[in-house]
Amino acid sequence: MKKSIIIGLIALVAGALIYSIFFTKDDFEGDYAKFNFIQDNLALHVGETVDLKIDVLYDEVTEIELILNDKVLKSWKSPGKQLAYAFKGTDELMGTHTIVVRAIAEDGKTRDDRSLRVLSDIIPEVAKADIVASFDHDPTNYTQGLEFYKGKLYEGTGDPGRQGKTMIGEIDRSTGKHIEGKRMGLDATYFGEGITILEDKVYQLTWQKGKCFVWDVNDFLGGTIDEFDYSGEGWGLCNDGKSLIMSDGSGRITFRNPNDFSIERVIEVYNNKGPVLALNELEYINGLIYANVYTQNWIIVIDPKTGKVVQEISVNKLTNQYKGNGDVLNGIAYNPETQKMIVTGKYWDKYLEVKVTAVE
Numbered sequence: 001m002k003k004s005i006i007i008g009l010i011a012l013v014a015g016a017l018i019y020s021i022f023f024t025k026d027d028f029e030g031d032y033a034k035f036n037f038i039q040d041n042l043a044l045h046v047g048e049t050v051d052l053k054i055d056v057l058y059d060e061v062t063e064i065e066l067i068l069n070d071k072v073l074k075s076w077k078s079p080g081k082q083l084a085y086a087f088k089g090t091d092e093l094m095g096t097h098t099i100v101v102r103a104i105a106e107d108g109k110t111r112d113d114r115s116l117r118v119l120s121d122i123i124p125e126v127a128k129a130d131i132v133a134s135f136d137h138d139p140t141n142y143t144q145g146l147e148f149y150k151g152k153l154y155e156g157t158g159d160p161g162r163q164g165k166t167m168i169g170e171i172d173r174s175t176g177k178h179i180e181g182k183r184m185g186l187d188a189t190y191f192g193e194g195i196t197i198l199e200d201k202v203y204q205l206t207w208q209k210g211k212c213f214v215w216d217v218n219d220f221l222g223g224t225i226d227e228f229d230y231s232g233e234g235w236g237l238c239n240d241g242k243s244l245i246m247s248d249g250s251g252r253i254t255f256r257n258p259n260d261f262s263i264e265r266v267i268e269v270y271n272n273k274g275p276v277l278a279l280n281e282l283e284y285i286n287g288l289i290y291a292n293v294y295t296q297n298w299i300i301v302i303d304p305k306t307g308k309v310v311q312e313i314s315v316n317k318l319t320n321q322y323k324g325n326g327d328v329l330n331g332i333a334y335n336p337e338t339q340k341m342i343v344t345g346k347y348w349d350k351y352l353e354v355k356v357t358a359v360e
Contacts, residue, residue: 033061035101035114040115045089051087067101089118127313128357129356147283154171156195164188167184194246194247203237203239203244210232211227211228235281247291251275288304294328300312301313
């Protein structure tokens with residue numbers, strides 16, 4: 001009798017040991033829960049809905065959280081084996097996000113991180129730019145910013161050789177050169193970038209120094225009247241009459257307060273296929289943002305409310321005919337008084353007045 005009891009106890013202990021070895025979480029390999037889609041990155045368009053399915057792999061999970069950019073979208077207590085969440089792409093969500101499923105059990109947590117992109121629901125109209133007229137542009141100007149203001153043309157340049165050639169000021173349209181007495185430069189410490197003019201103040205970005213200089217449009221020789229600091233690189237600049245609109249070489253556009261350069265909001269620029277990167281010189285025309293795409297022969301037109309690309313303008317013809325020994329196309333200026341747009345490029349010898357028409 002005693003022997004059978006001892007054997008039973010031994011069997012019981014052995015069974016408990018085997019259970020602890022094979023069925024406890026200490027040796028449970030893998031995640032508590034995972035997304036049930038194979039690809040690491042998931043994409044959908046604005047207006048589309050996808051079911052985010054989650055497989056719960058561990059019986060002892062007490063809670064599942066679905067998290068978008070650190071915000072919990074939904075949580076499930078005592079979840080079953082499979083869960084689903086209907087995720088809808090909206091204008092506000094257009095861009096790239098991190099989506100996470102976090103599983104919680106008494107003995108730990110695991111998470112499955114994926115990338116989720118919401119793409120534009122607009123297929124951009126394809127257009128082309130035809131040359132209407134041309135006039136001289138100083139071929140020594142490494143054009144970074146171009147803008148009409150009260151009927152006058154202003155240009156800001158860069159300084160690839162770091163020789164103190166960054167310049168900003170009014171252009172004599174008969175020669176294409178800066179007007180003496182109506183221009184000013186920065187020393188070789190700074191590489192000038194985009195410019196824009198708002199309420200008689202000229203704002204000039206710098207490439208990697210994180211400085212925005214402010215000039216009086218009527219008195220460049222008086223020096224800068226203000227300056228602001230910012231993080232990251234400065235590329236293009238324009239304004240909508242209220243805010244400064246800035247690019248930094250990425251696919252983001254930042255709206256800034258002209259009084260202190262503080263960030264008001266940021267949009268990500270997307271077409272129906274994905275983000276559009278390397279946004280450079282900007283111009284605000286009739287409620288839309290026009291942007292050079294650096295090193296590409298495209299000007300894209302962006303809805304400033306959403307970041308959606310509504311039109312893509314081919315400038316291949318312009319580049320083929322007028323680039324010459326110059327560099328990339330860069331420089332867009334629109335004269336609201338004449339309703340004409342001109343473009344140019346770095347070291348080009350011509351400004352080009354263009355007409356944009358849709359491609360049939």
